[in-house]
Amino acid sequence: MYFDDNTVIYLDGKFVKANEASTDLYSQTLHYGYGVFEGIRAYATKDGTQVFKSLAHYERLKKSAELIQIPFDYSPHKLVEVTESLLKKNDLTDAYVRPLVFCDPNMTLARPNNVSIMICAWEWGAYLGDKQLRLTVSSFCRPHPRSIKIEAKVCGHYVNSILATNEAKDKGFDEALLLDSDGYLAEGPGANLFFEKDGVLFTPQLGNILPGITRATVLELAEELGIEVQQGLFEPKELFAADSAFYCGTAAEVIGIASVDETKFPKAWKDSLGKKLQDAYSKRVRESSTPATIFSTKL
Numbered sequence: 001m002y003f004d005d006n007t008v009i010y011l012d013g014k015f016v017k018a019n020e021a022s023t024d025l026y027s028q029t030l031h032y033g034y035g036v037f038e039g040i041r042a043y044a045t046k047d048g049t050q051v052f053k054s055l056a057h058y059e060r061l062k063k064s065a066e067l068i069q070i071p072f073d074y075s076p077h078k079l080v081e082v083t084e085s086l087l088k089k090n091d092l093t094d095a096y097v098r099p100l101v102f103c104d105p106n107m108t109l110a111r112p113n114n115v116s117i118m119i120c121a122w123e124w125g126a127y128l129g130d131k132q133l134r135l136t137v138s139s140f141c142r143p144h145p146r147s148i149k150i151e152a153k154v155c156g157h158y159v160n161s162i163l164a165t166n167e168a169k170d171k172g173f174d175e176a177l178l179l180d181s182d183g184y185l186a187e188g189p190g191a192n193l194f195f196e197k198d199g200v201l202f203t204p205q206l207g208n209i210l211p212g213i214t215r216a217t218v219l220e221l222a223e224e225l226g227i228e229v230q231q232g233l234f235e236p237k238e239l240f241a242a243d244s245a246f247y248c249g250t251a252a253e254v255i256g257i258a259s260v261d262e263t264k265f266p267k268a269w270k271d272s273l274g275k276k277l278q279d280a281y282s283k284r285v286r287e288s289s290t291p292a293t294i295f296s297t298k299l
Ligand code: PMP
Pocket: 039, 161, 187, 188, 189, 190, 191, 192, 209, 210, 211, 212, 213, 214, 215, 248, 249, 250, 251
C-alpha cells in the first residue's frame, strides 16, 4: 500500500490527504498517457533527510513537459522545497518520491490548456531486489526516437516497459533488456545499462535511451575513481562477451547483472567495476552534500 489514512500528498499548490484527493476520469493523461513524471529518492544522511539530485529531477520533469508540449508553469526550485516539506509532513526519511504532471479533462487529441501536478512519497525498498539479475533480451524494442521523445519521461512510454517486463517475467527471468529499433543495446524497462570488458566500462550513448540521472552519477563516480567509460552504440554480442554488467536507476540504484539469456558473466560481482560503483553510489547518496553537489545536473 502506498498510503494510509494519514498520508499527505501535494496537489496543485496544497498539501491534502491522499485518501481525500481525487482526479477527473476524463483526464487526457488517463486516456492517452499524455503526462510526464519523475522518480526521485530521499536518503537519511547525518544532516537529516536529503533528496538526491532533487533539482536535476525537477529540471528533467520540466524538460519532459516541454518536449511533449505540456504547459509547465512550476519552478523546479520551488518543487524541491515542496518535496522537502512533503517528506517532513509524512515523517519519511528514506523514501521514493513520485511527481506527476497530468492534464485536465480533454477527450480530444488537442493540446491541453491546463495541467495539474501531484507529488506523493512512500517508503520503497530496492526496486529490483538486491540479488544479481537474470536478464533476457526483449522481443520489444525501445520506441524509435522519431516516434516519440525518447529522452522525456512520459507516462505513455511505460507501456513499452511494462510489456517488456511482463514478457521477461513470463519467461522466468528477473528483468528485460531492450534493444533500440536498430538492434543496438538500449536500456532496461526502468534502468540504464553498463558493462565491463578488460577494465573499461561501456554504456549506450544518449539518443535512444532515457538520460538517467543515476547514469550521470555513475559517470561522475567513474571519473572520480579513474575508471574509463566509453559511450557509444554497442551490439548485443559485445554484452555477451563482457566480463560483468549492471543496471542503474533511481529506483533500482546500482544492481549487478548475473546473466543475459542464461549466458553468465565470468567475473565475480565482488571483483567487478560495478561493485566498486555500487559501493561508491551507496556512499554518495548518503553523504551530506553541499547544494551544488546534490543538484549537479551533468547528464
Ligand atoms: N531508463 C528508463 C526507461 C527509466 O524509466 C529509468 C528510470 N527513470 C532510467 C533509465 C533511469 O533513470 P534515472 O536514473 O534518472 O532514474
